[in-house]
Amino acid sequence: MNLFWFNRGPLPGLRESSRLLAVPVVARGLRRIVIVGTSTSARSESLSDLVALLLIGGPIALLLVSLTAYWVAAAALAPVEEMRLMAAAVSATRPGQRLPVPPSDDEIGRLGTTLNAMLERLEEALAHERRFVADASHELRTPLAILKAEVDLALSRGRSPSELTAALASVAEETDRLVRLADL
Numbered sequence: 645m646n647l648f649w650f651n652r653g654p655l656p657g658l659r660e661s662s663r664l665l666a667v668p669v670v671a672r673g674l675r676r677i678v679i680v681g682t683s684t685s686a687r688s689e690s691l692s693d694l695v696a697l698l699l700i701g702g703p704i705a706l707l708l709v710s711l712t713a714y715w716v717a718a719a720a721l722a723p724v725e726e727m728r729l730m731a732a733a734v735s736a737t738r739p740g741q742r743l744p745v746p747p748s749d750d751e752i753g754r755l756g757t758t759l760n761a762m763l764e765r766l767e768e769a770l771a772h773e774r775r776f777v778a779d780a781s782h783e784l785r786t787p788l789a790i791l792k793a794e795v796d797l798a799l800s801r802g803r804s805p806s807e808l809t810a811a812l813a814s815v816a817e818e819t820d821r822l823v824r825l826a827d828l
Contacts, residue, residue: 787818
């Protein structure tokens with residue numbers, strides 16, 4: 645069946661545009677075309693209302709959706725912010741301090757676990773460094789004390805050349821010991 649739609653300007657007797665539908669029919673052996681029409685003013689008004697609604701409601705809806713998305717994102721990232729604040733407060737003077745880890749096994753929980761493991765490794769490295777510095781300090785103190793005593797002794801008045809030679813030999817020996825320590 646062939647249907648023909650067409651828009652037309654005002655029909656005789658009407659002042660507004662209209663839309664017509666023409667349908668070919670065969671009745672009693674005669675071919676005829678039945679034409680029906682309606683005014684397009686209601687459709688135009690509906691389209692105008694839709695445009696106004698979209699122009700006014702669209703930005704409002706966009707603003708509401710944006711605010712809601714911001715609120716949801718902020719709520720979802722609150723544990724990350726809490727971790728960030730705790731990480732900023734972590735210091736070498738308070739060992740054993742850890743970040744709060746949410747009980748969930750999601751990205752945030754795994755991030756907290758990873759950061760806490762990193763803090764553990766950093767604490768171990770810091771403790772190792774402190775032990776090394778303490779050991780090195782102890783190892784350096786003895787040769788330095790001997791050097792100081794020998795130099796003070798050599799500088800005191802009334803020392804014989806053999807005493808000065810012995811003091812310089814001791815200084816050379818302790819200096820060699822310090823060089824060996826530095827080469828470790």
